[in-house]
Amino acid sequence: MAVKNWWADRPDERFWLEATDREDIGTDLRAPLVDASGRDNWRYTLFQAARPGDIVFHYDAGKGAITAKSRVSGAPFAAPIKWAARGSYARDRGAQSQTMPGYRVPLSDTRALAEPVTLERLRVHKPQMSEMMASFREGVSGAPAYFPFELSERPVRPLQGYAFKLPKAFVDMFDLADDALTSSMAFRLSTNAREVGRHFSRWRKAMLATAIRDRGLWQLVEEGIVFRNQDDPSNRRLGRRTALGIDLTGRRWALQLNESAEPGDANVVTGVAIRTDGRPFLLRQGRLRPSAGEVEVTKEQFRARTGAVPVWVSNGDIQVKRDWYVVTALDVPADQIRRSTAAFVELCLLARDRTPATDPEKQQIMETLFGADERGGSYRVSGRPATEDREVARAQGDVWEAMAAMLALKGLKLTKPRPARRYEVDGVLVHGEVRLLIEIKCSNDAADIYTGSGQLLIYQKLMPSLADHTLVLLLPRRPPLVMASAVEALGITIATYELTPNGKRVKVTFPEATKAICGLTA
Secondary structure, eight states: OOOOOTTTTOTTOOEEEEEEOOSSTTSEEEEESSOTTSOOOHHHHGGGGOOTTOEEEEEETTTTEEEEEEEEOSOOEEOOEEEOOOSHHHHHTTOOOEEEOEEEEEEEEEEEEEEEEEHHHHHHTHHHHHHHHHHHHHHTTTOOOOOSEEOSSSOOEEOSOSEEEEOHHHHHHTTOOOHHHHHTTEEEEOOOHHHHHHHHHHHHHHHHTTOEEETTEEEETTTTEEEEESSOTTOSSOOSEEEEESOTTSSOOSEEEEOOSSTTOTTOOEEEEEETTSOEEEEEESOBOOOTTOOOBOHHHHHHHHOOOOBEETTOOBSBOOOEEEEEESSSOHHHHHHHHHHHHHHHHHHHSOSOTTOGGGGGTTTTOBOOOOOOSEEEEOOOTTOOOEEEEOHHHHHHHHHHHHHHTTTOOOBOBOOTTSOOOSEEEEETTEEEEEEEOSOOOHHHHHHHHHHHHHHHHHOGGGTTSEEEEEESSOOOHHHHHHHHHTTEEEEEOEEEEETTEEEEEOOHHHHHHTTOOO
8 A cells, every 4th residue: 555655745754663572673674565464554564665864763562662763774675574463363363473575674873762651651641642643633634644552542552563653743742852863864065075085985886896787887786776977888987977777778867976076066966965973975956957858857846756855954055945865874884875876766766757746646657668678698797806707697588588489479478567666577468368477586596586576566566557467476496385385375376487508598498387377378
């Protein structure tokens, strides 16, 4: 279900609550993508709307109190999770932990509250909370509050669930917004060229660490984005101006992140900022210049189309009011820098989509935009110091090409619809009564099976027009019975293919069972 982002235009509404009995509170936020019935449930998935810099309070069910707070330090990312539903219903049916597709949100700066907010204290303040929520609901036009506590005729108690939103009025009521917490949300753009250069170098190093060089572009396969040296695409060094997007042809770009020779200049739209607590961040204005086939995106359009909330930059207003957004923290591990940067690319793609964030059609984000066909063969990975260039097989592309060719013989077409949120579907097949959403994996490793299953479930939610499609996970061979049963219990059909080496290419064949799934008869 789509979250109704009532806080989109309220920069001070940046507070959340995790309700848990975890022993490692503050390590991260983690939850499954669906509930026990296989449905999207905001009580699990709400934290995917959290942004870096937001504050998460932690309700410790074992202590019956809000005991700590943390800061969101990176973008959400997919990760398998071992999970068991809780609550009276789950206990009655004997729910057991199981590994399932999920997501995580990194946290930092976790610290205990000086005075925990106990359940008893909440009950004493029930009249004030009831009045606060009545006033709050009037201001959000009927949107769900995602509030964590029941305020009925019974004594106050936590609602069943894991992920919740806290209004700033609640934080103020219990005096939780201490100076250290609130002041650290403020940023100041650096005007020191040496400092800016040092932090941009760290960002470029993180981006290049796992990037594959291919046809003048660098590709981050795991993060699903590409980038290039904007001034000289043929240059194998990443310069001051970087274009980023998801188009593997390099014709369309989401945005540029450029290091200015004169930080603080009025025309700079990208900058390094130091937060009040001393941490460095890469910021980008919510204004996008025209791209190929696109018009300029104003700061007002950026906010309306994405629902994103700008951060407070103390010296960010030069001549006109500017909206600044966090791209990534720069003092975090390289993989987190890449994930956060990729998430910002997604945000910019949403901004280039011309429907508002609140429009129901946003759920079908550019489903008519089709990605380029998969390519087989191989590509060259440049050697790093003390290593040689090597050939890497495009096995997934070989499988895609073989399936497309097999279907073409029957007059059918395998397509690749892709939403603008940088997620790319492997294949969709529609003919007669057959409607398939296909995800191709090149191994039977547990990680690939977890990832493929999660992708199928997520894609079906991202693109409502695929809701009635059969989910198909295409693997080199059928996994062990226990794993296969778990995957099929999620409503996913397992199909297989066979690979036979053929020089630098491979020969791909499909068993009769896979052909039958595709609706092909002998």
